[in-house]
Amino acid sequence: MIDTRTAPYAIFALRLALGALFLAHAGLKIFVFTPAGTAQFFASLGLPGGLAYVTILWELLGAAALILGILPRLAALALVPVMLGTIFTVHGPAGFWFTNPNGGWEYPAFWTLSLVVLAGLGNGAFALKPTLGRAGAVSYAG
Structure with missing residues (x-):
């Protein structure tokens, strides 16, 4: 059973966490590794x-969309290819465990699954521009 009173806030927390992770990883690429x-x-x-x-x-862009709740279900799905790219190019060849040199694929796979789950659950609370569902209706928990 889904608790419809708390589910929107749980989805919101998941949305914030995923957005913060993408923001942190983009920041790492910008400020630590540099874009070049x-x-x-x-x-x-x-x-x-x-x-x-x-x-x-x-x-x-994906981090901002998730954090602000701008089409969050679509934003989550749009970020899945980024995560699959990391699995197939960097982390997959390193094995399963993320503690392996170059990190394994367990963490990126979990992150990918979390994005898919978010897309399936709904927009969550406080979405500025919820993703519309069938016939223009706002999705569950949106």
Whole structure:
């Protein structure tokens, strides 16, 4: 049974947590590794270096959308490819455990699943622009 009194606030907490994580990871790429350094790292993986700038922007926009509640269900789904990219290019080859060198895929996989769960649950409380459901109705817990 879903407690419809508390579910919107739980979804809101999940939305904030996921948004904060993306904000932190974008900040890491900007302030610690630098965008140019991140582009070099992407190139070392055989990816186009310019994809690093797209990834940073996508993480920032996705974080803002999740935190503010701007089409949060769609924002969550739009961030899934970023996480799958990290699994297949960096963390997947390192094995399962995130404590392995280069980090394993357990944490990014959990993060990906959390985004999918958020998209399935609804907008949560305090969404500024909820994602619409069928026939224009606002989604559950939105």
